[in-house]
Amino acid sequence: MKIYRIHALICAGAQCIAAGGNGFEDALKDELKKHELLKEVNIIETGCMGSCQLGPLMAVYPEGVIYTKLKPEDAKEIVEEHFLKGRAVKRLMWKEKETVLPSLSEIPFFAKQTKIVLRNCGIINPEDINEYIAQGGYEALGKALTEMTREDVIQVVKDSGLRGRGGAGFPTGKKWQLAYEQDSPIKYIVCNADEGDPGAYMNRSVLEGDPHSVLEGMTIAGYAIGAQKGFIYVRAEYPLAVKRLEIAIKQAKQAGLLGKNILGTNFSFDIELRIGAGAFVCGEETALINSIEGKRGEPRKKPPFPVQKGVFGFPTVINNVETLANIPVIIEKGAKFFRSFGTEKSPGTKVFALAGKVNITGLVEVPLGTPLRTIIYDIGGGIPEGHSFKAAQTGGPSGGVIPSQYIDVPMDYESLTSLGAIMGSGGLIVMDETSCMVDVAKFFLKFTVDESCGKCTPCREGTRQMLNILERITSGKGQMEDLELLEKLGNTIKLASLCGLGQTAPNPVLTTLRYFRDEYIAHIKDKKCPSNVCKLSSEVKNERKVFNRSSS
Amino acid sequence: MEVKTFPAVDMEIRKWGAKPESLIQVLHGTQESLGYLPEEVLTYISEKLNVPLSKIYGVVTFYNFFKLKKDAGHVIMVCMGTACYVKGSENILDVICNHLGIKPNEITKDGRFAVRIVRCLGCCGLAPAIMVDGKDVYGKVTKEKVLEILTKYS
Numbered sequence A: 001m002k003i004y005r006i007h008a009l010i011c012a013g014a015q016c017i018a019a020g021g022n023g024f025e026d027a028l029k030d031e032l033k034k035h036e037l038l039k040e041v042n043i044i045e046t047g048c049m050g051s052c053q054l055g056p057l058m059a060v061y062p063e064g065v066i067y068t069k070l071k072p073e074d075a076k077e078i079v080e081e082h083f084l085k086g087r088a089v090k091r092l093m094w095k096e097k098e099t100v101l102p103s104l105s106e107i108p109f110f111a112k113q114t115k116i117v118l119r120n121c122g123i124i125n126p127e128d129i130n131e132y133i134a135q136g137g138y139e140a141l142g143k144a145l146t147e148m149t150r151e152d153v154i155q156v157v158k159d160s161g162l163r164g165r166g167g168a169g170f171p172t173g174k175k176w177q178l179a180y181e182q183d184s185p186i187k188y189i190v191c192n193a194d195e196g197d198p199g200a201y202m203n204r205s206v207l208e209g210d211p212h213s214v215l216e217g218m219t220i221a222g223y224a225i226g227a228q229k230g231f232i233y234v235r236a237e238y239p240l241a242v243k244r245l246e247i248a249i250k251q252a253k254q255a256g257l258l259g260k261n262i263l264g265t266n267f268s269f270d271i272e273l274r275i276g277a278g279a280f281v282c283g284e285e286t287a288l289i290n291s292i293e294g295k296r297g298e299p300r301k302k303p304p305f306p307v308q309k310g311v312f313g314f315p316t317v318i319n320n321v322e323t324l325a326n327i328p329v330i331i332e333k334g335a336k337f338f339r340s341f342g343t344e345k346s347p348g349t350k351v352f353a354l355a356g357k358v359n360i361t362g363l364v365e366v367p368l369g370t371p372l373r374t375i376i377y378d379i380g381g382g383i384p385e386g387h388s389f390k391a392a393q394t395g396g397p398s399g400g401v402i403p404s405q406y407i408d409v410p411m412d413y414e415s416l417t418s419l420g421a422i423m424g425s426g427g428l429i430v431m432d433e434t435s436c437m438v439d440v441a442k443f444f445l446k447f448t449v450d451e452s453c454g455k456c457t458p459c460r461e462g463t464r465q466m467l468n469i470l471e472r473i474t475s476g477k478g479q480m481e482d483l484e485l486l487e488k489l490g491n492t493i494k495l496a497s498l499c500g501l502g503q504t505a506p507n508p509v510l511t512t513l514r515y516f517r518d519e520y521i522a523h524i525k526d527k528k529c530p531s532n533v534c535k536l537s538s539e540v541k542n543e544r545k546v547f548n549r550s551s552s
Numbered sequence B: 001m002e003v004k005t006f007p008a009v010d011m012e013i014r015k016w017g018a019k020p021e022s023l024i025q026v027l028h029g030t031q032e033s034l035g036y037l038p039e040e041v042l043t044y045i046s047e048k049l050n051v052p053l054s055k056i057y058g059v060v061t062f063y064n065f066f067k068l069k070k071d072a073g074h075v076i077m078v079c080m081g082t083a084c085y086v087k088g089s090e091n092i093l094d095v096i097c098n099h100l101g102i103k104p105n106e107i108t109k110d111g112r113f114a115v116r117i118v119r120c121l122g123c124c125g126l127a128p129a130i131m132v133d134g135k136d137v138y139g140k141v142t143k144e145k146v147l148e149i150l151t152k153y154s
């Protein structure tokens, strides 16, 4: 093995590339060549480091210096000052409130996180299986296949208390047990990588930054339930994830970690990719099954559940990317280790995509039960430009808002549900006083109206009617009765819809009505948007006439 | 009668297998090489995979990704995901539409530009974000910057 003096880790996540990362990398290589340093400095392209807004990013070891917002012009200075003379370039280093933070361990954004799912993201080259193996990758698979029975594997996952990270939080071990009990010669594992929540990209970063962790998790799941094949259903919008998965599958097959007789045992397992085609509802598990079968992605009635009758009618376990990425750690280090993070009912960590009105946006992994305040203020650096925190939205179009009085809420499944919000897949949008809550609710509802597949009436027609009412309110034509109507309609849609899309679609409206009713009332009574977002016509006449049978 | 063949489609069918469940993946590959999905190609796929044309039409129109018509020269996708929306992407959309004189999801008369709304490009850290021609992503765009970006494509 070659020994290098300096390791320069350049983030090759999609966002850093979009911000111009390639240009910097080329320039850096040119400079290194000029100074004949290519043998001393090892350049590694890694997956997402998390603080996407400050990209392109580079971490330089052994010091752990983080350089931000790099431009090609900066390469010369870094090579001449830092790599040659050992003086880190302060101008480009991570700053907070004007102070330069010299290394990773002193930057709260990194220091306050706990990385299990993102353990390798930003550290290894995702296109090289050897780097994954060097970090202990595929040890869990070896342990499962050679030292554990299928029942043992399921038991450890059960004991760990791992709950599905795709939204609903269903216990993963229990799901595997149900599939294991099915008497069927053919079974499938499906990795749900459709990531439909608009404003969240947790799964994307895992797929791009550490694809083998997902493959390993799937293979272990396949062994446990007795499946021979797995599908990864990826959204078409993630071409880089598709590319890295293809490379990873190929390398795993060559290494005998996937395919026939894995690690010389009599267990064989194969993984294929399926590319989505842009339909939010396909993230719902039964719609996803239809889509894998080449059909319109409309949801099916449950029961039968996928563990009974899934892909092509065979028992199928569907798990989210993040759920699966946790598996190798649980198998390797045990249930007790996993339980040392998070809470009793919500063990482990969760990755959030922190976005919106917060100083440092990006991917954040924390133990479940971490207070919202810690995420927004300690890790995210607070609200920019002297504005104040108003609310956070979790769970995307299926979720709800958490108002400022609950900023200390522990982020776990139960606490969020009790506030009317949900954990969801990890979208976390921060809003300040310039965001109008009625407008935000309307935004999410518009999304569900567009994405409703049209199969069941409550969802197709009901959400449309709710949107009409919200449009009325935000244009200054609302009436006080509209609020009750919204609640009644919302609750009916939740009860009567066929799938999770409709059953959760009213949540953003219902929670904003619960916590920000005064904003709705201001739009209706004062014809004013308190946050100055909605364009209400000031001289609105009440256009809705009340027709009276007797007068006509 | 001369039978029309489509080598690009045949290649996809060979890759995925001539069975109904290959439909979506075959459509993906076909659209990638032809740019869109012409009717005669769909008829051809219908015969090869043994799926009725009506079913194929149902699938093609269900998914946002598939196109039945030829696209504009440059497609500008404006992200209206939550992160971008909260950071004012509606204003960006307005500026682009005004500049080109079209509404969202329309194509300019000369067929050179189309504006489309997308839901999250997965670049929320760079919000507001736009993507041009399905490959060039621009982050943290402003009203001024966006017009500059457009000139690159004229």
Ligand SMILES: Cc1cc2nc3c(=O)[nH]c(=O)nc-3n(C[C@H](O)[C@H](O)[C@H](O)COP(=O)(O)O)c2cc1C
Binding pocket: A163, A164, A165, A166, A167, A168, A169, A170, A172, A192, A193, A194, A195, A196, A197, A280, A281, A282, A283, A284, A285, A286, A318, A319, A320, A321, A323, A324, A425, A499, A500, A501
């Ligand atoms: C409308 C809708 C969209 C969904 N989108 C996703 C998604 O993008 N990714 C995901 O993993 N689960 C999604 N789910 C949840 C899945 O149906 C399913 O519960 C999940 O994939 C199970 O995996 P888990 O147990 O590991 O969480 C969605 C559900 C609904 C109702």
Ligand code: FES
Binding pocket: A198, A199, A200, B079, B080, B081, B082, B083, B084, B085, B119, B120, B121, B122, B123, B124, B125, B127, B128, B129
């Ligand atoms: S919301 Fe625009 S990129 Fe995610």
